[in-house]
Amino acid sequence: MAQTKRKRRTKHRGNAMGVVEARGRTGRKLTDQERKAASGKGAGKRSPREDRFNKPPTWRGAINRSLIAVVFFVALLVLIFKQPAAQVLSLAAVLLVLYVPLSYYTDLWLYRRRLAKAEKARAKAGKEA
Numbered sequence: 001m002a003q004t005k006r007k008r009r010t011k012h013r014g015n016a017m018g019v020v021e022a023r024g025r026t027g028r029k030l031t032d033q034e035r036k037a038a039s040g041k042g043a044g045k046r047s048p049r050e051d052r053f054n055k056p057p058t059w060r061g062a063i064n065r066s067l068i069a070v071v072f073f074v075a076l077l078v079l080i081f082k083q084p085a086a087q088v089l090s091l092a093a094v095l096l097v098l099y100v101p102l103s104y105y106t107d108l109w110l111y112r113r114r115l116a117k118a119e120k121a122r123a124k125a126g127k128e129a
Helices: 034-041 048-053 058-078 085-128
Strands: none
Touching: 058 085
C-alpha cells in the first residue's frame, strides 16, 4: 500500500525584493571534525581556481584566448588609432597565427612547471613523514 503521510517540504520563499534567502542549518551541531571537513582545512579541498590550473592546456583554450586578444587589438586599432579596417584585418590574421601556438606553449610550460613544483612538494612531504 502506498505511503499516505509524506514528509513536509520546506519552500523557498522570496522576500519583498524577490531575493530568495536560504534557511540556515537547522539540524544538529557539527562536530569539530565535520566542521574542519566542511571548511576545507582538513579534507584537502581545492579551490575552483586551483582545479582549473591543474588541468592540462588545450588548443581550444589557446584559440579562445588568442581570439579575445586579437579582437581587443583590432578594436583598439580601428577605434582609437583610426586605422583602415582592411589593413587591420590582415594584421589580425597574422597575429592569430602567432598568438595561438604562443599561448598554447606558454600554458604548457606553466602547467609542467606547476606539476614539477607539486611533485617536489609531495616528495618533500613524503621524506618528512
